Amino acid sequence: MVMKPRIKRLDEIIDKMVNVVEDSKDEIFYISEDAREEYERLVIELNETKDKVLKHIKAEKELSKKVQTSKRHLSEVSKSFDRYSEEEIREVYEVTHNLQTKLIMLREKERNLRLKRDDLERRLIGLENTINRADGLVGKVSIILQYLNEDFQQVNEILKEAKEKHKFGLKIIEAQEEERRKISREIHDGPAQMLANILLRSEIVERTAREESLLIAVAEIKNVRQLIKQSLQDVRRIIYDLRPMTLDDLGLIPTLNKYLSTTAEFHEVSIDFTEFGTEKRLEPECEVVLFRLIQEAVQNSIKHADASHIHVKIEITKNHIIAVVTDNGKGFDPSIQKDDSFGIIGMKERVDLFGGKLVIQSKVNKGTKVIIRIPNQ
Template sequence: MAIKFSDKALDHVIDEMIDVVENSKDEIFNISEGARSEYERLVIELKETKEKVIQHIENGDQLEKKVKLSRQRLAEVSKYFKKYSESDIREIYEKTHAMQTKLAMLRHEEKVLRDKRDDLERRLISLAGTIDRAEGLASKISVILNYLQDDFKRVNEMIEDAKEKQEFGLKIIEAQEEERRKISREIHDGPAQMLANILLRSEIVEKISRNGDLDKVINELKSVKTMIRTSLYEVRRIIYDLRPMALDDLGLVPTIRKYIATTADYHKMEIKFIIIGKEKRLPQKYEIAFFRLMQESLQNAIKHARPTLIQVKLEIQSNYLTMLIKDNGQGFDPETKKDNSFGLMGMRERVEMIEGKLMIDSKIGKGTTVSIHVPYSC
């Protein structure tokens, strides 16, 4: 009975986690839709404002011509003062003054409309950025949601023994929570922080633009562009770590090659990749399994072994597949069971699912070699 209760509790936790992610996705969608509605409203308002600006310019130009003619008439009256009566002179002067006053008011209204137009354009640019970011976050959460659902489904299929399922289930919840904390930290320290800086910089650009300093505006926009590019790189890296789309599109070898290059660049360390045999597409279950096994081995080495060199070798033959992940790190004693050995347990389960063998050769101070051998036929 205790085991059944634990299973139900685990299912409840999984459902709660998925609900939280789905609700977050809905909230981001609502933010995006609200921003989109505001954007459409501002587009209409901007169009009307531009039309008013054009109308004011045309009216001002016409009035300015009339003022010019009236001033010429006034100059003529002043020159031949004796020809005109006092009432004629007063009428011409008052008419000219009235038109000049009206022209000044028109030009002022035109300036107000121009400022409003510029402000609307800046707000539209900011809203467009908000919509893009919201859609990007919604897509990323969809990836995370699929990742959680797929992994929990796979775990439930892998664990058949009821007693082991209880312990294994608790471990995977901890791993999932740690992965969520990691993603949260990466988003907070990377894209979220960068977006906050971009917002601040955009406000600076707005203030500078009002002062008419074009050079400073251009420099600030270049800085904002650099920040956006960096933020985009970080978001793509996070998404790639969750599930590289290249695995479905290009296959195992190109995906491993790209992942290793990205990981080596990110951690500033040397990682070599060697492919033996004919490079070709494999059935999906082998590609997913070998990529995840390589990913887990690589991350374990980077996190725990502190190596200066990691070598990954993949051999594809007609009747078997072999992968070796070797590092020159500090090593460990495979016979000593650790509380945090869940990663190795999951790797063994994954290899057994494709009827393969996993061997780990490690000695303290001598590095570690992970060997995976799977029978395979075309």
């Protein structure tokens, strides 16, 4: 009973692991998107900066020409002080100085713009690498997540199968105990009561033979004989339910014939039996498994499907043994697993042990077909 909490905790751990990987994938995706937006913004800013650099270069060239012209003019004025007034000389000097100052400032702005351009280009390269790495990581995480989901799905299937086997194991124990109680009741109510009655009648026979006439004693002996015969039939029936003796002595087909005819008569249903290629005996273990599988399928048709007609067919070939049990019962939806479907689980377990395959075809109100296929080893 400790198994369920452990499986539940394992399921929670698996779900948390998958959620962590999915969250990591989302985080990487958001980082990639942020980097992409920043990249696009920096591209626009870089293009604007490049345009400004070009404009500053053009303006610098024009201003540089003006500075050169002003310097030449200042040189001429400096050589001919006598031809120009002091005011004119100061004006030429100030114009040249102002032009030189503007040129220095323009060159400083151009240098800053170039530095900004270079910095933007480096940042764009870094962002491009980040985007590429993020995209690569998203792809890798997606692959990892796919593998995790597939692997964890297999784990869940294994856990589910383990839980089913655990339930099935408990059901087997319960069924064994119930079968023991059933046999105990049958022996107590049948042969045990009969034997007690026989013992009592034998005492009556003894007293009658001693105290009364022999004719009455003989009649009482006949009653005792009838009780013994009935008790023997009950014992044989119980033994047959545990394991049919004819299965070891005569084989699968005669045992099935007897079982199906007895079942049909007892439950008042129509059961047809068809066999092909059954000349040779099968391995004892194989005969027991096939008998129990067909017995389970027939009992399911009677008890659960309320079938009025059942057709059992068995075909033995060189490589395979195929048994088919078809009924006209109420059917069911095979995709819906019920809590009490341990009979089907048990049938699958038996078939798996022999490397075979069990197929159940059924529809609601359309009957059921059970196909059993196992290798003929």
